[in-house]
Structures are given as C-alpha cells and as structure tokens.
Amino acid sequence: MTEFIPPATRWIDLPSPFPMKRGGTLHGGRVAYETWGTLNDARDNAILIVTGLSPDAHAASSDADPTPGWWEAMLGPGKPIDTGRWFVVCVNSLGSCKGSTGPASIDPATGKLYRLEFPDVSIEDIADGAAHVTRELGIERLACVIGNSMGGMTALALLFRHPGIARAHVNISGSARALPFSIAVRSLQREAIRLDPNWNEGRYDDATYPESGMRIARKLGVITYRSALEWDGRFGRVRLDSDRPDEEPFGLEFQVESYLEGHARRFVRRYDPNSYLYLSRSMDWFDLAEHAGGDVLDGLARIRVERALALGARTDILFPVEQQEEIAEGLSRGGADARFVGLESPQGHDAFLVDFDRFGPAVRGFLDAL
Amino acid sequence: MTEFIPPATRWIDLPSPFPMKRGGTLHGGRVAYETWGTLNDARDNAILIVTGLSPDAHAASSDADPTPGWWEAMLGPGKPIDTGRWFVVCVNSLGSCKGSTGPASIDPATGKLYRLEFPDVSIEDIADGAAHVTRELGIERLACVIGNSMGGMTALALLFRHPGIARAHVNISGSARALPFSIAVRSLQREAIRLDPNWNEGRYDDATYPESGMRIARKLGVITYRSALEWDGRFGRVRLDSDRPDEEPFGLEFQVESYLEGHARRFVRRYDPNSYLYLSRSMDWFDLAEHAGGDVLDGLARIRVERALALGARTDILFPVEQQEEIAEGLSRGGADARFVGLESPQGHDAFLVDFDRFGPAVRGFLDAL
Known part of the structure; x- marks a missing residue:
C-alpha cells in the first residue's frame, strides 16, 4: 500500500528483540516521531504527545515540514503548547502505518509485509515504544505527557509502566479502560x-x-466522534444543492450524508486497514484495572505523577467525561494534584481537534503553571 | 426471499390505484394487520398501533396466534393497553415485508417482485395505508393512535392528513422530523x-x-437503539467464556460483541433488505414542518387532537427526548391537552420494548383516563 509518511518524520530503532505484552517479539522495529522547540540543558522542558488511532507524528508544522499538522492550532511558538518554552516530541504509535513499525511494515525474517503475522499490539506496547523514544532522545524525565483519545490510554500505560517518566500529565478525551x-x-x-x-x-x-x-x-467513526447536538445546528435537514443529486438508488441527499462521504474519501487508502484493525483492538483490550486486581481507580492510584489535568467534552459518547473524571479521581488517590474539567464543547469526542477556544486555554493554563 | 408473516395476520386491500406521496401509484396493494379485543357498538373503543421499522402486525398473542408478540407485555387483558376494554388494531407498515405490500411483493403489472421498481415510500403513505385499514374496519374515529419510533412519525402524519381520525394520541420515542x-x-x-x-x-x-x-x-441499529449506560452495567468488560473463543482474526472476545452477534443472527434473512432501505429512507424524509412553512411546531399545532402523551427515554440518542418534548409543545399549541414525560430508562431508544416498569404505567395511566 502507498505509504503516507510526513517528510519531517524521523525514526528511532527499538531494542531488538522488542518483547510484546501479549506474546511475540519484534525484530528491527522502530518508532517514528517529530519534534518542535529545543531541549534545554537541564533536559527538563520536554513534553511528549501520544496520539489517537489515526494521526501521524506530524502534529504541527515546522521548518522541516511547513504543512499544517493535525494539532496545528495547539502546538507552536506562543500557542497553548508553546514551543518557545517546551521541547515537544510527538510519536507515531507502534502498530500504525505512518512511519512506526506495524502490520504494513516488512518483516525482516521473511522480506514480506507482516500483515496478520504482526504480533498483537497492546496499548502497553505503544507506551513502551514511546518511552524508548523519550529515553533515546536523552530525556530522563518528561515535564509532561499529553495523550488524546487512544493516546490518553497510552499516556496512562506509560506512566504506570515507567514510574517517574513524567512530572505531569494531561489526559484529553481519554480513558483508563474501554467500556x-x-x-x-x-x-x-x-x-x-x-x-x-x-x-x-x-x-x-x-x-x-x-x-x-x-x-x-x-x-461510523465520524458518527460517534461527533455529537447530535453539533449536527443539529450545523446541518439540520439541509439538502444537497439539487433535489436528487445522487442518481444512485438510495444515494446522497442530505448535507450530513455528504459530510460523512467527504470524511470517508479523505481517509480510505491513506490508512492501512490491518493497522486500523490492530490499533482498534488494542483499545478494547486496555484496562488499567488489570494491573490492580480489577479496580480501575486502584490502577490509577498506583501511578505517580505530581500534577494532572483530565479533560474532555461533555458531548463525547465514545470516551464520556465520566471516564476523564475517573482518571482525575484515581490519580488524586495516588497523591497527584489532579483536576477534571468537563468542557461544554458541542463537537463530541473530536472536540479536542476543533474546539480550540475551549481546549486551548485549558491546556495552556495547566502547562503555564508547571 | 422466504416470507415471515405471522399466522394471525390479515389484510385489507388498498384502493387501486393508490397514489403515493412522492410519485407513482400502487395497484393491488394491501396492508396487513391484527386485532385484539372487541369493537363496541358505539365503535368508539378502538386503538390503532403503528410500529417501528421492523416489527410485524403481531404485537401480542391471541387465540389465533398464541406466540408472544413484540409488545406482549403492553397489550392484552388487564395489561397497560387493556384488550378487555379496547379494540386494538396493529398495522404492518406499507413498504414492509411482513404482509403489507412492499418491494418484496409481486408487481401485478409484471408478475415479478417489485424490488427497486417499487415507488418511493413516505411516512405519509404508511399513514394513509393505516387510515384506510381503520376506516375499512368500520372505525370512524379512533379513541387513540399509538405510535412507537418510526410509528411515532406515522401517527403524526396520520393525525395531520386525516383530521378527526383520533381523539387521543400516544407518541412513544417518536419525532416530528428526522434530525x-x-x-x-x-x-x-x-x-x-x-x-x-x-x-x-x-x-x-x-x-x-x-x-x-x-x-x-x-x-449499527442495536448500538444506537441502546445506551452506553445500560451496557456498562450489563456487560462491563466481561469476556466470553474462553480467552479467545473465536479463532477468526479479530473475532468475538467480549460479551457485548456476542450480544450484537446474536441480534444480527436473529435479524438477517428475516427481513427484506429492500424493504429495509425503503422504510429507512422514509424516516429521513419525514418532516412535519414541510407542511407548515418550515416550522415544525406550526406543523404540530395544525394537528387537532384532544389529548396527547409524548414520552421517551432520556438515554435515547436516536430519537432524543427533546423531540418528544417538541411534539407535546406543538400539539399543545394546537389546543390539545398534551403532556411530555421523559423516563429515566437506561435502555435508550429500545426502552419501550423492554422497560415495561416505566412505559407500562405511563401508557396505562393515559389510556385509563380517556
């Protein structure tokens, strides 16, 4: 499949073999990343961003790649994640197809694509890959790890499995277990x-x-990433220009259908289906309670982090705000100064990708106070 | 396709030709129905039930067909819709495949199945079909029309297009327009x-x-008919018996997946796909505002009915309670004694099919007071 790896993306080799949580090992694996800003001499101004299922490591533009990234409004000089102050690293998840090793990579043992021969990928493996990148970049302790959506799970796994790796944590529209x-x-x-x-x-x-x-x-993703409330205001019952623009039987007629169609067209053939299956499944498996006798708050309480912010949109049906509230509560039990913020964004799970008026100040306020 | 028409279902021929709202006419069409109880001499104790997309006319058991119907708990002697008092008629929607004429019926003009040659079916056509059955059964004025889900749309279209056809109306998890x-x-x-x-x-x-x-x-239907809240309590993260019961790659692992699978198995091959497409589309098209200069409350206010109850489940994401609230408000503007009740059922849109502890008393109380 044609690969779509952003031009500024670089790689760090994983230890070989790299053991995977659910069995199997990876040989010759690597994790892709991009960086912004400068690591200071004390090496204490680093922020790690771990992502949702589909994003690549190109979170924002840079000299090396001036095209806008998927979190362009949040990341850059003077922006909420201020690259004038912070050295920011964004990693592409292990198992993805945007530069990190995954099912669409070549298996060095056979010279062929892994496909379904790729070992099971867990959120914990993705976290271990991100931890390796962090250390290889010379960062002993991150100032903060920020995780969005699936990345919110990855960040928690990272903090759990690598005690001391970060002083602070921002969990955005994430969860400690799949429901x-x-x-x-x-x-x-x-x-x-x-x-x-x-x-x-x-x-x-x-x-x-x-x-x-x-x-x-x-x-189906787009339907569940957004909210009915937003669509009522945005599309209502507006029809496409002509009365029956799509001559196919049962073809497109309403604006909302055309919106979904646009999203689908921009996605298919730009993401590897097997990678999608692997990462999708990794989320279902994730449960921090697994490491704490079945109690998810206990699992969270075993995480040691100084300060944390868990936030999300009240219209999110996929990672409902109760899950971010749970994260803040559990981290507090573990001794963190942890706060939950439920934002009134109408955009549902995707709000962190679009509602910068609400998510921007919340993240900026937390980081500025570090 | 094998037809699944319940044994007690009967038919009434539609006028031929029967004009369809969006164009075309039907020749030799018919509408299927079942009845319970006895029409009194004054012919004023009749209740009409119009259904959601998939149900047949067999809402409850009877001497002619003792198998339980899809609303068994609600309908029968002494039940919330008390067939000791009421003569109840349930019609199968025009366009369906459970006895009424639809895409899976034979076109008398060709001797072959209609398939996509069937004319567009609108909610208004379904309502006209139900009105015809009502009149043919000798009922001038219904005591009440009850509509669930899509049937809530059908009931409103019926009241709008056939003024005086019913004294009262119960709208359950329905809406006056698709959002x-x-x-x-x-x-x-x-x-x-x-x-x-x-x-x-x-x-x-x-x-x-x-x-x-x-x-x-x-x-996808089952996912949106239910609610996350219910599933959290019902399934949590419980896995199927063995660790990896389904040997297919990415096969079933969690109870919730197995639950969906069971629903799918019970549905496919028991419903005609073309009928599904036709009726699904009819809901998208429905908008009572169309008949009132674009204002849905105005459309509702043009309906003449004495008393009405609009109710639904607060966890419904497909027909949210705001839509039932809108129905009550609009009917009130038209002079009805109309009330809205939002029930705390956790089961989402499907609650009226399972949460009889809440829906039963609400419907019984309304009907008893008629």
Missing part, C-alpha cells in the same frame, strides 16, 4: 473491514484494497 | 447494505442474500 459501547462501535468497524471480500484476511494490495469496509468504518 | 444524527446513522446502515455485492441493486435472492450488509446495518 462496552466503545468496544461495540470498534468491533463493528472492524467487522465492516473484515467482511469486505477485498480484505481477504489481510492480504490486500492497492488493486484489491478493502475500500467499502474502510468507508463504513470511517463513517 | 441529522439519525439520518447519518440510517444512511450508513443503507450504505452497508448497498455496498454488499450480494445486494446487486436490489436483485438478490435466498442464495445471494446481502447478509454482510444486513449484519452491519442491524448491529
């Missing part, structure tokens, strides 16, 4: 891909790409 | 069916049935 509604949504997204005959147990190529499955998976 | 979140969900369900190669522009048969598409559509 059944989000598991059901992701399971259905995966099923749509698996049912596409072109998926073919992972043995697709550009000519036989599982486009239908990826379209359904993406549209 | 973009539910349009998006239904659009994606339809796309999943359309993308299934076996759908083949509606020309499938038992051997090439679009099972994958129907599975995805049904699972």
